[in-house]
Amino acid sequence: MARRRNSIMSDSLKLELARELGYGDVAQREGFGALPSKINGSLVKQAIERAERQLQNR
Secondary structure: OOOOOOOOOOHHHHHHHHHHOOOHHHHHHHOHHHOOHHHHHHHHHHHHHHHHHHHHOO
16 A cells, blocks of 8 residues: 655645646646656756745845
């Protein structure tokens, strides 16, 4: 049985980022597991870049 990890990013943030990449409808309809790994990697990259920008603006 596969072990499920706790997510650091909220589903709403992941969906927002997926929409920015043009995959929001697929993620919402089929879940994030249906997205190619390259796209999921891009979601993570975008989240990191966003967090870094927020830290710089403090």
